[in-house]
Amino acid sequence: MELVTGIHLFVVQWLFAPINCSLWNSSNPVKIPLCPIISPFLVGVKTPVVDLSIEWEDVFAKYDVVRCNGHLKPSSCQARQKVALIVPFRDRYGHLKVFLNHIHPFLMRQQLDYKIYLIDLDDDILFNKGLLLNVGFLESGKEYDYDCYIFHDVDLLPENDHNLYRCSDQPRHMSVAVDKFNYKLPYVSIFGGVSAMTKDQILFVNGFSNQFSGWGGEDDDMFNRLKFHNMTLMRSMDDVSTYKMLKHKQSHPNPKRFKLIKTGMERVKQDGVKNLQYEILKRNEFPLYTYIKITI
Numbered sequence: 009m010e011l012v013t014g015i016h017l018f019v020v021q022w023l024f025a026p027i028n029c030s031l032w033n034s035s036n037p038v039k040i041p042l043c044p045i046i047s048p049f050l051v052g053v054k055t056p057v058v059d060l061s062i063e064w065e066d067v068f069a070k071y072d073v074v075r076c077n078g079h080l081k082p083s084s085c086q087a088r089q090k091v092a093l094i095v096p097f098r099d100r101y102g103h104l105k106v107f108l109n110h111i112h113p114f115l116m117r118q119q120l121d122y123k124i125y126l127i128d129l130d131d132d133i134l135f136n137k138g139l140l141l142n143v144g145f146l147e148s149g150k151e152y153d154y155d156c157y158i159f160h161d162v163d164l165l166p167e168n169d170h171n172l173y174r175c176s177d178q179p180r181h182m183s184v185a186v187d188k189f190n191y192k193l194p195y196v197s198i199f200g201g202v203s204a205m206t207k208d209q210i211l212f213v214n215g216f217s218n219q220f221s222g223w224g225g226e227d228d229d230m231f232n233r234l235k236f237h238n239m240t241l242m243r244s245m246d247d248v249s250t251y252k253m254l255k256h257k258q259s260h261p262n263p264k265r266f267k268l269i270k271t272g273m274e275r276v277k278q279d280g281v282k283n284l285q286y287e288i289l290k291r292n293e294f295p296l297y298t299y300i301k302i303t304i
C-alpha cells in the first residue's frame with residue numbers, strides 16, 4: 009500500500025514541473041488547457057499520517073517540487089482557481105510539520121495553483137486570529153491575483169481529497185465534520201476551522217473583526233457579518249468534508265467574546281480589512297511556505 013501511495017505521489021509531483029520562481033506570478037507563455045473540473049488524481053479518503061517525529065529535512069525532501077516559498081501550480085494544465093491558503097500561526101512547529109506533510113500532496117492531487125502563507129503575531133501580543141487572517145488576505149493579495157482565500161487552522165487535516173479547496177459564489181465553511189466533534193457540526197452557525205472566500209466576498213463584509221484577542225469568537229462574528237450582508241453560507245456534504253484535528257492544549261477562551269459578538273455589527277464598517285494597520289516584523293521564505301510575522 010505504501011509503495012502504491014509513493015508511486016502515485018511521484019506521478020502527481022512529476023506533473024508539477026519545477027517553475028522559475030521569478031516568473032511564478034506571470035502567466036504561462038505557452039497556452040495550456042484548463043485542468044479538468046475533477047482532477048484525475050483524487051483518491052478519496054486518505055487517513056492523515058500523524059507522525060510528530062518526522063524530520064523537517066524529510067518533509068522538505070519529500071516535496072522538493074514545491075520551490076517558490078510554498079507556491080505550486082500544475083505544469084500540464086491551467087488550474088481552475090488560484091488559491092491562497094492562510095494559516096494563522098503561533099509556535100506550533102510540531103503541528104506545522106504534520107500539516108505540510110499532509111496538505112501539499114492533498115492540494116497537488118487537486119491540481120491547484122496554490123501557495124501557503126503562515127501569519128504570526130508579535131509574541132508580546134495576545135493571539136488574534138481574525139486580525140492574522142486579515143493580514144494574510146492583504147499580504148497574499150499584494151503578490152498574486154488569487155481567486156480564492158482559504159483560512160485554515162494548522163491542526164486540521166482534511167481526510168478526503170474530494171473536499172475541493174476552491175471558492176464558490178457564496179462563502180463556504182469547509183470543516184463541517186471534525187473527529188473531535190464526532191464528525192457532527194457542533195452548532196449551526198459555526199464558521200471556524202477551515203473556510204473559503206473570494207476577494208469580493210471578503211471585501212464586501214470588510215474581512216474579519218480585529219477585536220477578538222485571545223481564543224474564540226472571530227468566526228462567530230464572521231458568520232454574523234455574512235448574515236448582515238445577506239450572504240448565504242455554503243457547506244459541503246459532511247461525508248466529504250471530514251477532518252482530523254491534531255491534539256493540543258485548549259487555549260483559554262476570551263471571556264469578552266460574547267459581548268463582542270453581540271455588538272459586532274455596530275462596528276462592521278470600521279473594524280476589518282479596510283482599516284487594519286500593522287507592521288511587518290519578519291518575512292521568511294521557506295520552500296514549503298511563506299512566513300510573515302507582524303505587529304500592531
Ligand code: BGC
Binds near residue numbers: 198228
Ligand atoms: C467559539 C468559536 C469556535 C467554536 C468551536 C465557539 O465557542 O466562539 O470561535 O470556533 O467554539 O470550537
